[in-house]
Amino acid sequence: MDILVAASDWIIPIIMVSILIYGMLKGVNVFEAFIEGAKDGLKVVVDILPTLIGLLVAVGMLRASGALTAIAAAFTPLLSHTHYPSVLIPTLLLHTFSSSAATGLMIDLFKTYGPDSFIGRLVSVTFGCTETIFYTMSVYFMIIKVKKSRYTLLGSLIATFTGIIAAYYLTIKFFGI
Numbered sequence: 001m002d003i004l005v006a007a008s009d010w011i012i013p014i015i016m017v018s019i020l021i022y023g024m025l026k027g028v029n030v031f032e033a034f035i036e037g038a039k040d041g042l043k044v045v046v047d048i049l050p051t052l053i054g055l056l057v058a059v060g061m062l063r064a065s066g067a068l069t070a071i072a073a074a075f076t077p078l079l080s081h082t083h084y085p086s087v088l089i090p091t092l093l094l095h096t097f098s099s100s101a102a103t104g105l106m107i108d109l110f111k112t113y114g115p116d117s118f119i120g121r122l123v124s125v126t127f128g129c130t131e132t133i134f135y136t137m138s139v140y141f142m143i144i145k146v147k148k149s150r151y152t153l154l155g156s157l158i159a160t161f162t163g164i165i166a167a168y169y170l171t172i173k174f175f176g177i
Contacts, residue, residue, distance in 0.1 A: 129163030
């Protein structure tokens with residue numbers, strides 16, 4: 001175990017020095033290349049900033065309007081036969097837009113039900129089985145300038161739904177209800 005701790009302390013400095021040495025051996029002006037990469041990174045941030053602001057505003061409106069609670073209430077009769085906790089629906093819906101906003105709701109669930117409860121475990125496993133679809137699509141498609149997403153959204157929604165079902169059954173299998 002001590003070897004792993006020592007290796008983890010040295011791995012990043014070793015990688016950085018290795019990159020510098022490799023660049024110098026190849027005759028690359030490493031500092032100039034770093035500055036050029038930083039400029040490109042800043043351009044990407046400026047390009048995606050309007051999309052991120054739009055997503056944050058949309059998430060804020062969803063949370064403040066009570067729409068998430070209303071949607072969860074609409075799903076409750078459908079979920080009553082499956083024994084799936086309807087209190088997770090707002091978190092799952094919000095997770096498709098923003099992981100950090102959904103994490104806030106997840107922490108609220110932890111405070112209410114406890115992290116070791118069935119709901120706490122289920123929301124944790126679900127976070128590992130699903131993705132922030134709209135955030136990921138908007139950021140990555142914006143960067144590479146994709147205009148038509150074709151079947152990406154449908155495929156992502158199907159994958160997320162499958163992940164939710166898998167998380168439910170895995171949580172039951174490994175932790176019980």
